[in-house]
Amino acid sequence: MGRLVCFLNALGEDRVRVITTMPGTAPYLIRNILSDGKPYWYWETIPLGTVVGADFSNAPLGTANIQINQQNINAIRVKPEDVLIYDPPLGSTAPSAA
Numbered sequence: 001m002g003r004l005v006c007f008l009n010a011l012g013e014d015r016v017r018v019i020t021t022m023p024g025t026a027p028y029l030i031r032n033i034l035s036d037g038k039p040y041w042y043w044e045t046i047p048l049g050t051v052v053g054a055d056f057s058n059a060p061l062g063t064a065n066i067q068i069n070q071q072n073i074n075a076i077r078v079k080p081e082d083v084l085i086y087d088p089p090l091g092s093t094a095p096s097a098a
Contacts, residue, residue, distance in 0.1 A: 002026055005054055005084065006040040006062075008033065018051050027069035034062030042073045046080040053085035 004019040004026055026042050039056035060072035
């Protein structure tokens, strides 16, 4: 399974979504749920936590072509922790209740 990270419109607002994918389905999901030209990231795993944002500056863009989507997925070299924004941030600890 993998993790597709993208913006999806929910209730009229674009929000970052992390979608769990079954093996081999990511290129199809990109074609079916993202408009052409919308950025996304894909990894087999991402660090645990609540993803609240992402830097899509150098992300691949969704296309209607499954083969191109797969090639773009294969070309991703950035690590999730370098572009995903977590709340609380990775490595931090939540304050304990006193």
